[in-house]
Amino acid sequence: MHPDIAKSTVQKVKKVADELGYIPNSVGRNLSTNKTNTIGIVVPKINHSFFSEIIEETYIKATALGYQIILMVSFENEEVELANVKSLLSMNVDGILIDSVSTSTEGKFFSLISLHKKPVIFFDRKPRFIKKTGSIVFDDFNLTFEITSRLIDKGYKDIMYISGSQLINICYNRLRGFKSAMKYSNLSVPKNRVLTVDRLDKSSGIKTFEKFIRSKPKLPEVIVCVNDSIALGVYDVCKKYDLKIPDDLGVVGFGHLKISDFVQPPLSTVKLNLKKASILAIENLVALIKGKKKSTDTIIDGEVIFRGSIK
């Protein structure tokens, strides 16, 4: 657009175009400029309060910055995640934000992204074998340290932990935080007091914890779970086997799912600053896309909430 064309002319043309219903075809523009003004987002699930909040917040921020979100869902499956990334690269998104479920593909999806020189931000979950910077993660270690320490302060001693794959940063750091807090108070963590789920969803939590219960074990006093989904799985199993929370068993989660406010008793958990994280993630990604900034790693805060699920 030339700056010396009269504004009235520009407006008139625009108005006529608008009246005629003309809408520029962005596919042509995309091909010509090699930019699409789109950001690919890969998450494990949609219909889940944690992820739907992230999707909504990133959508809002991206829209405000002139980018359209292309949403991809991995359904907690690594192969699907790889296919998602391929699709995004095929669609020539300008950058990728990924809450990655990968544990064992050794970063195949990541080398593809690198090869195509696409800016990428790891969000929340990041495979530990990927060393590259450019991430927004939560303060998993310290928050788990804190919630565990405060349980100990309340008098709990025999504490069980339910973790996920140690190849994922969040599982690794949360378990480390738990073990550190226990060690700090000179409490031991026997091998049989750490369970591991296959996937970080409720059904995996049910499967793992029910297997434990069926072995007729001595119950721990409280169970710290790697996230709320697993904790709610524990709730289900407790109900099935008639164990009272918090009297027979305390339960603690991480992540503050919406329904954790409404289950009976309300779940003690860690509330993360999802909005702040989402906004910063998009801002950083757009800065990378525009070449305005180098990759950085940021840790986002959260807050421990104790409620009826513990004594």
Add this chain to the structure above:
Amino acid sequence: MHPDIAKSTVQKVKKVADELGYIPNSVGRNLSTNKTNTIGIVVPKINHSFFSEIIEETYIKATALGYQIILMVSFENEEVELANVKSLLSMNVDGILIDSVSTSTEGKFFSLISLHKKPVIFFDRKPRFIKKTGSIVFDDFNLTFEITSRLIDKGYKDIMYISGSQLINICYNRLRGFKSAMKYSNLSVPKNRVLTVDRLDKSSGIKTFEKFIRSKPKLPEVIVCVNDSIALGVYDVCKKYDLKIPDDLGVVGFGHLKISDFVQPPLSTVKLNLKKASILAIENLVALIKGKKKSTDTIIDGEVIFRGSIK
């Protein structure tokens, strides 16, 4: 691709391409074929169990049929919705699924879609002034008739209704269902027993019902709300003004939000078959895109659930 090239050759080429990390650029293909294999979806919100379930189910079905979802959010705002539709047309999506918030633009977004000859399916909410076929809606009239009739059977007589704009099909049909059920039992519906909210979200419900409560009215025995969000707004106001549900006031919603299971007391509501509706919507839209079928209108069933929110 020529059919007589040996399969082994094809596989070899594909393998090499894969190893090299080559991924075809779909932007070029889209321009060349004038197809994008994308479906635009416009919804009022993401972080909301009703919509996030719809988004997830449509995503799953669309992916299975080879289409990528382009998600747009209107945030219950008509102008945003119009901008969303323009963006989708600009991106040259192959078809559009819209849960429309429009009440007064007189179908400006719709004439644009028509002008661009894009297949469109109206989902759930549809502006009443648009007569074109191609919709998947829920059985608003009959389900509201049923829930109201069953309240009457339980002995309720003084029943209030909280509705939304009568220009939106769901509000119109649900209110009609309510009035029909009342009339069927020879119960009157005085003007002051029907409230109307501006928008179909919780905050509008709070605003409207609180204004009513502040006028120190004679309370109805039960309130039937156009949806669960409004009903949960009523819950909030009842809590604030120390009204006990269901003793002081019964409350009934529509749509079965996830948290309606967990609020105290659990909300009586109508559970809709969202998965069935979502799948059918995508199937129909893809059939329209492929020119395999003419537009149809389908009504999806649901189920009345009575719980602690009524006596």
Add this chain to the structure above:
DNA sequence: CTGTTAGCGCATTCAC
């Protein structure tokens, strides 16, 4: 300062 043209990556068409 304005109008013309080449080219983005792919599919399809047309000669060969």
Add this chain to the structure above:
DNA sequence: GTGAATGCGCTAACAG
């Protein structure tokens, strides 16, 4: 049956 040329809609570079 193969390979080269054309064009999709737009932007950017270029020539006039």
